[in-house]
Amino acid sequence: MPRVSVIIPAYNAASFIGEAVESVLAQSFQDLEIIVVDDGSEDGTVEAVQRFQQVLLIERPHSGIAVSRNAGIQAANGELIAWIDADDRWKKDKLKKQVDWLDQHPETGMLLTRYRNFTDLPEEALSKEQKELLGIEVVRLMVTAVIRKELFDQLGLFDASLAYSEDSEWIRRVDLRCIGAIAKLEEILYERRIHTSNITLTHKDISSHQAKALYARALLNLRKQEKGK
Amino acid sequence: MYRLNEEKVFYDIAEGQAVVINFITGVYYGFSSLGSEVLDRLVKGCSAASVLKMLQSCEGCPEDMEKRMAEYIKGLLDAEILVEAQGEGAADSGALPETALEDGFDLILDEHAEVKDILMADPVHDVDVDTGWPIMKEEE
Numbered sequence: 507m508p509r510v511s512v513i514i515p516a517y518n519a520a521s522f523i524g525e526a527v528e529s530v531l532a533q534s535f536q537d538l539e540i541i542v543v544d545d546g547s548e549d550g551t552v553e554a555v556q557r558f559q560q561v562l563l564i565e566r567p568h569s570g571i572a573v574s575r576n577a578g579i580q581a582a583n584g585e586l587i588a589w590i591d592a593d594d595r596w597k598k599d600k601l602k603k604q605v606d607w608l609d610q611h612p613e614t615g616m617l618l619t620r621y622r623n624f625t626d627l628p629e630e631a632l633s634k635e636q637k638e639l640l641g642i643e644v645v646r647l648m649v650t651a652v653i654r655k656e657l658f659d660q661l662g663l664f665d666a667s668l669a670y671s672e673d674s675e676w677i678r679r680v681d682l683r684c685i686g687a688i689a690k691l692e693e694i695l696y697e698r699r700i701h702t703s704n705i706t707l708t709h710k711d712i713s714s715h716q717a718k719a720l721y722a723r724a725l726l727n728l729r730k731q732e733k734g735k
Numbered sequence: 736m737y738r739l740n741e742e743k744v745f746y747d748i749a750e751g752q753a754v755v756i757n758f759i760t761g762v763y764y765g766f767s768s769l770g771s772e773v774l775d776r777l778v779k780g781c782s783a784a785s786v787l788k789m790l791q792s793c794e795g796c797p798e799d800m801e802k803r804m805a806e807y808i809k810g811l812l813d814a815e816i817l818v819e820a821q822g823e824g825a826a827d828s829g830a831l832p833e834t835a836l837e838d839g840f841d842l843i844l845d846e847h848a849e850v851k852d853i854l855m856a857d858p859v860h861d862v863d864v865d866t867g868w869p870i871m872k873e874e875e
Contacts, residue, residue, distance in 0.1 A: 667749065673751060682850050715745075721854060722747035725754045729765055 513578030630672030678724035736824030761851025782824025
């Protein structure tokens with residue numbers, strides 16, 4: 507069994523997914539499997555992935571990011587789950603540094619890293635918002651995380667009824683149950699591509715009302731999970 | 736009739752299970768299946784009398800349902816989840832979904848305070864710039 511399952515949810519990512527997969531294949535830590543969950547792409551994403559023999563490709567009808575993430579987790583054999591968005595890329599030592607850290611800190615359930623934004627777009631094509639994002643280097647992206655798979659057994663999978671913010675809602679479950687401390691590495695190990703259709707640009711920062719709604723939904727999902735046990 | 740006390744609480748229901756968070760106190764509330772269903776109907780403007788009538792039409796409804804309902808609504812008002820509102824309230828014509836009686840006819844309201852520090856943190860403004868999660872207040 508591989509130690510780490512790297513899950514790449516993909517939807518119409520033919521232009522970028524090859525680079526994402528290559529950045530995983532180039533990792534200094536190699537005890538891993540790569541699972542691409544194609545969410546009904548119509549742009550040749552499947553064909554772009556099929557050239558990588560090492561990748562397990564799961565094809566699904568278009569159902570959204572949460573369903574894709576869940577399909578990846580359900581297919582995963584690793585004790586650790588890592589994410590990379592289909593348009594992003596990893597630094598060479600990302601996985602090694604996170605696995606080493608988790609091995610030394612068994613109390614940590616989820617380890618994030620700092621990330622930077624980058625773009626292939628010419629400056630004149632960038633919006634003001636995109637230019638601002640290029641200057642940000644913070645640790646707020648769940649996609650940078652390596653997570654112990656047992657957390658999903660305890661807290662449940664992503665809420666498939668949420669069209670976005672499924673990661674924010676799940677993190678609130680971790681927060682509310684205090685299961686597995688969340689930690690971060692200060693080093694920039696993840697590179698997020700800014701392009702014309704990032705979901706985090708199309709869905710702006712959450713409002714106070716939405717944040718409350720996420721906590722409420724997290725509590726509901728925890729109760730459902732705990733009732734089912 | 737009653738309405739949700741939106742100044743203090745946030746309400747959500749999914750798959751027949753309701754949850755209410757009081758963001759002033761940090762307390763949250765869970766409900767039995769029937770409690771969730773009744774609360775949802777009251778929040779949507781059904782009159783208490785029509786909800787009671789609907790329950791009493793169900794097979795196996797306990798004889799003291801009216802008393803149970805009155806106690807349940809008192810609990811919802813005491814917890815400031817509902818407040819009284821003007822008007823008669825709508826007639827409740829909907830039949831109960833099967834899942835509403837998973838826990839029987841008990842109308843249960845559970846109060847939980849164990850995560851109040853997390854829930855009382857302002858989830859937008861008390862967010863750490865680096866981590867993105869709410870910052871907890873220091874113990875006094």
